[in-house]
Amino acid sequence: MKGGSGTLLMFSGSLVNGYIMDKFGRKFTFYIIYGAYVIGWLIIAETTQVILGRIIISFAVGLTGSSQIYLSEIQQSKYRGAFLATTSVFEIFGNFLITFVVPETPYWYMLKNKKTKAIRSLRWLRNGYQERIDYEIEEIEINTNNPSLGQSLPC
Numbered sequence: 523m524k525g526g527s528g529t530l531l532m533f534s535g536s537l538v539n540g541y542i543m544d545k546f547g548r549k550f551t552f553y554i555i556y557g558a559y560v561i562g563w564l565i566i567a568e569t570t571q572v573i574l575g576r577i578i579i580s581f582a583v584g585l586t587g588s589s590q591i592y593l594s595e596i597q598q599s600k601y602r603g604a605f606l607a608t609t610s611v612f613e614i615f616g617n618f619l620i621t622f623v624v625p626e627t628p629y630w631y632m633l634k635n636k637k638t639k640a641i642r643s644l645r646w647l648r649n650g651y652q653e654r655i656d657y658e659i660e661e662i663e664i665n666t667n668n669p670s671l672g673q674s675l676p677c
Contacts, residue, residue, distance in 0.1 A: 530577050535584020542585065548592040551585060558582035628659065632666040 543551045559582050565575035590606060597605045625647065631640035640662065644655050 529580050531581035532584040535581040536587060537584075539585050539587055543588050543591065548588060548595065551588045552592075555582045555585045555588070558585070629662050629666065632659075632662045637663070 539551070542554060546554075558578050562575040562577075562579035562582065565578065566572050569575075590609065593606055593609065594602055625643040626639070628640040628644040628647070631637070631643055637659070641655065641659055644658055645652075648654050648658075
């Protein structure tokens with residue numbers, strides 16, 4: 523259940539997206555989306571209800587199609603196609619950065635018992651801020667060594 527919880531309500535968010543946009547407006551829909559993101563991440567960060575937080579976030583992800591509609595409605599028709607394509611380009615660029623520039627997550631390295639690589643990864647991600655790195659590695663180590671605590675990622 524844990525693995526699939528991140529996508530559980532995406533479909534539902536997509537289904538109600540049009541209704542919410544038509545009823546409350548395009549811009550107000552963004553308040554709903556980001557409100558759901560904030561609530562979901564607060565639940566994940568501050569409680570043990572990780573799955574509930576992920577479900578709320580997955581609903582928000584389902585609503586994000588509204589950004590394409592918003593952008594298409596505010597752009598001049600002669601620029602609309604190029605403008606909308608840029609959202610895909612930026613997504614692809616972000617995935618490219620993750621694939622070729624940004625290191626593997628320290629959490630994954632710790633799951634694979636590669637502490638040195640986890641520290642190196644975290645040092646890159648935190649720009650060498652050693653005090654924070656030591657704390658985070660300790661938290662990751664606690665979470666990865668104790669399955670009952672491993673329900674949430676360290677913050």
